[in-house]
Amino acid sequence: MQERLIIRNARVVDPSCGDDDVRDVGVADGLIVPPSQAGGGACLDARGLALTPGLIDLHVHLRDPGQIDKEDIASGTRAAAAGGFTAVLAMPNTRPPMDNADALRATLARAQEFAAVRVLQAGALSIGLAGRELADFAALRAAGAAALTDDGRCVQSNALMLEALRRARALGLAVLDHCEDEGLAARGCVHPGELARSLGALPMAAAAEEAVVARDAVLAREAGWPVHIQHVSSGLSVDLVRWARSRGLPLTAEAAPHHICLTAEACLEHGTNAKMNPPLRGADDRRAILDGLQDGTITVIASDHAPHTAAEKDVAFQEAPSGIVGVEVALALCLGELYHSGRLPLLDFVGKFTTGPARVLGLPMGTLAAGAPADLTFIDVDREWVIDVRQFLSRSRNCPYHGRRCRGRAVATLVGGRWAWRDPEFDSRLRG
Ligand SMILES: [Zn+2]
Structure with a gap:
């Protein structure tokens, strides 16, 4: 179902308006809204994460x-x-x-x-x-x-x-x-x-x-x-x-x-x-x-x-x-x-x-402006991990990067106000 959500203390990175600063973002009815209009829903502690369109x-x-x-x-x-x-x-x-x-x-x-x-x-x-x-x-x-x-x-x-x-x-x-x-x-x-x-x-x-x-x-x-x-x-x-x-x-x-x-x-x-x-x-x-x-x-x-x-x-x-x-x-x-x-x-x-x-x-996507669809990506830019093709959700494994060390990855994605994917560790950030 669609989330009512207040996202606290995210590093908001929005190239559509040149924004890169720590602030709160609200989600209601599948759209991005000012935090004051997202009351009554869950609260997400996004400290340390980048939030991007x-x-x-x-x-x-x-x-x-x-x-x-x-x-x-x-x-x-x-x-x-x-x-x-x-x-x-x-x-x-x-x-x-x-x-x-x-x-x-x-x-x-x-x-x-x-x-x-x-x-x-x-x-x-x-x-x-x-x-x-x-x-x-x-x-x-x-x-x-x-x-x-x-x-x-x-x-x-x-x-x-x-x-x-x-x-x-x-x-x-x-x-x-x-x-x-x-x-x-x-x-x-x-x-x-x-x-x-x-x-x-x-x-x-x-x-x-x-x-x-x-x-x-x-x-x-x-x-x-x-x-x-x-x-x-x-x-x-x-x-x-x-x-x-x-x-x-x-x-x-x-x-x-x-x-x-x-x-x-x-x-x-x-x-x-x-x-x-x-x-x-x-x-x-x-x-x-x-x-x-x-x-x-x-x-x-x-x-x-x-x-x-x-x-x-x-x-x-x-x-x-x-x-x-x-x-x-x-x-x-x-x-x-x-x-x-x-x-x-x-x-x-x-x-x-x-x-x-x-x-x-030529589509009005890729923005965190209020009123836009709540399509959001949460990124831990410093998370260290190793690529393991056996864990891919894709049906195929043709990939030359198995075993490669990486720094940074997406930890959650929200599409139209619905969670499309969450890293297991991400859930500890959600309250209510
Ligand atoms: Zn081609």
Whole structure:
């Protein structure tokens, strides 16, 4: 049930208004209210915890419908809640794909019934994500699509992508792009160099991504409509986004935790559990992504949560599916690399998970303003813990971080005034 709640002495970190100070927050009827209007409910002692707007993950594969041996709406969103997320944008490359209104409506109806957090569903740009014929964007929007992307694939025709941007603009729908020139990618799956040879896998040149990032900057200007670049992996891609933004071109970009934390060498240690698309790249690329997050070129961190079964991953590198699970560890990993390292103050860090994604979608989320839905994340930024994949709430375990020491994690999430997840130790803070 919905909580009436007074939260005492939280460190309130709200990038939507630049707030970072200790104060009380009230929750009543599913909304954030002044503490004086939340009387008669429970009292929460949040001393020592950061309280942020509910985190939003702009890039999640829930595998539902069609591949529920990997994940489903219930398991994926429970994992997201445990990771501190109160909303996820689900990618449309399900089976069948979300390229028509009926399929999308049915998925959102199941989410209404089974999801632990808000599920925003992306529709496909093209029928079957095949890049030949555009989906019916108006019908997708009417069915509840929150954005459009062919993630996993990439529309290869510049003319078709321009037409997609024009139609999306007319409907006010955000467009997200998995940037990959399929010719340049040439079936590659690993950063070029000695590593590719020792893994016996085909190299994927960074140019496959960079050429499409540059293309998208040009098309965004031509259409007068933004493109959001998904999971940047290369330093030149970051440079291109920085250049485009400095010219006033409407480009935004996200980075995934694995490109923030790891380089291609991780493939030697972790094998197919370090195989992703785009692949992990060099130390210079990783540093450029960190710099891009620090200087505001990259405004979003998104997990690219991509569950696969152990059997699917237990094959030769070239044959294995791409992706790793991420929603339960994204916040902790990035706290270490960006906040505890001193690269970003907590307020700017939290913005990558709240105001950043909310602006991409054009949705009034990611704020603790009075009257907003009570989507809240409680974070113990100093909690030390060790990642144990056996404890994941996700249905899958494909993850290269098992045994990694972390500092900081979400300890509770509230969605629309209802608890979506609470750490066992958190309950001792609740009274009444
Ligand atoms: Zn992708």
